[in-house]
Amino acid sequence: MKRDNPLLPYLATLDEVVDLTPDVKLFRIELNDPEVRESFDYQPGQFVFVSAFGTGESPFGLTSVGYRKGPLEVAVRRVGTVTGSLHDLEPGAIVGVRGPFGNHFPLDEFKGKDLFIIGGGIGFAPLRPVITSILDHREDYGELTILNGARTPSDLVFAPEFDSWAAAPRTKLELTVDAGDESWTGRVALIPRVVAELGFSPENAIAVICGPPIMIHFTLIELKKLGFADSQIVTTLEGKMKCGLGKCARCNVGEKYICRDGPVFTMEQISQLIEQF
Ligand SMILES: Cc1cc2nc3c(=O)[nH]c(=O)nc-3n(C[C@H](O)[C@H](O)[C@H](O)COP(=O)(O)OP(=O)(O)OC[C@H]3O[C@@H](n4cnc5c(N)ncnc54)[C@H](O)[C@@H]3O)c2cc1C
Ligand code: FES
Structure with missing residues (x-):
């Protein structure tokens, strides 16, 4: 189900939070609306923005697979403001999810x-x-x-x-x-x-x-x-991102936007982008 305004996040609930390493947590996230949950399809390599309400949102690669239809999973390393707020949340907390965005591994x-x-x-x-x-x-x-x-x-x-x-x-x-x-x-x-x-x-x-x-x-x-x-x-590729939609020009490499044309590229494509500079 596509949102009319793709900048508005879907509401979702943290089902489970698992410590993967001292500074990485795996978040299992269930989309609240059953219709959205059912239609939310994605491929390996795509990413979502997850928001910690009151703090902000950040992009994370989806680490689950869409065809299993389970909760969305992201592994988040604590590096700053948003990732810190996400790490402080307990299971049951409400977060926002925008996406899925980007291309995928072929x-x-x-x-x-x-x-x-x-x-x-x-x-x-x-x-x-x-x-x-x-x-x-x-x-x-x-x-x-x-x-x-x-x-x-x-x-x-x-x-x-x-x-x-x-x-x-x-x-x-x-x-x-x-x-x-x-x-x-x-x-x-x-x-x-x-x-x-x-x-x-x-x-x-x-x-x-x-x-x-x-x-x-x-x-x-x-x-x-x-x-x-x-x-x-x-x-x-990673890059600074704001919209995830190819609109804000925060994430461009040459004429490509990492959020829309990537994040998955072959080295051949990256070499061509570098040559354009
Ligand atoms: C397409 C894409 C997919 C991503 N997938 C993942 C993922 O699966 N898991 C994940 O943990 N992160 C992932 N990231 C990176 C993640 O988005 C950032 O770590 C996050 O936005 C940082 O937000 P913050 O508010 O916590 O940090 P900020 O408060 O913005 O930054 C705090 C400090 O941390 C530094 N910093 C920011 N990002 C990183 C970083 N990645 N590594 C080290 N230092 C950093 C900043 O330079 C700054 O000094 C991905 C990014 C992109 C673009
Ligand atoms: S994040 Fe806005 S154009 Fe890529």
Whole structure:
């Protein structure tokens, strides 16, 4: 159901709040109006604005999948005013939701290909629905390698799902941290180094990456060394956003608006945008 005024949020209720890491919470959000709930459809990669009333609203990638028709899920890292207010809310609180906005990961184009999903820190949030979709339709895709990295072991997001990801058919889960602790027996290395070590083949493959700009920069260098072409690398961009509708020009990169034309782009598209400057 489309709103007459897309700047007005739908009212929604926080069903559940789960601590994912010391500074990231998963919010399960139920839209209040049953008609809106039923018609609210979205794809992996799309985002919503969530408002903490009295404070403001911020964009967050949807980390649930629309076809399961469950509550909307967003993983929110506490960094400032709005995210701080959201973190202070308890289950049962009323929030606002605008969206869904943006384009989505081209999962149809991924079919039949090997996939290398690389996420750093909270950047892993928009990748979770990609993984869920692939695992729910496992026979449609080739080999799946998931690389999830974070600063420390307790900063790895979606830990409760690691066992089921690692046990899925033709799926490898690789975890890495910048710095371990006394209980960590896994890998200690920055994501770009792990990409180089894994030596993933670019043949009939797609790499999907999301994370802090510095991680993306150095991961791209390693993917290029492995032979990945720009058209085989997909990422999501973040930017300052106000409307989410391609109207306010807060989020433009060249002639494109991240909110409307993105946030999902191939590196080929990003290179073309940079050339336009
Ligand atoms: C399309 C899109 C999808 C996004 N998806 C997610 C998501 O799934 N989960 C999530 O947690 N965030 C996500 N973000 C980022 C999120 O929107 C911002 O973190 C949020 O708007 C910050 O609002 P605030 O009022 O809490 O911070 P502000 O009060 O505006 O900022 C406070 C301070 O934090 C800094 N800051 C702002 N954003 C970030 C950031 N992302 N990382 C580190 N420092 C920051 C600011 O520079 C400032 O110094 C997404 C952003 C976009 C554009
Ligand atoms: S947020 Fe307004 S144009 Fe993108």
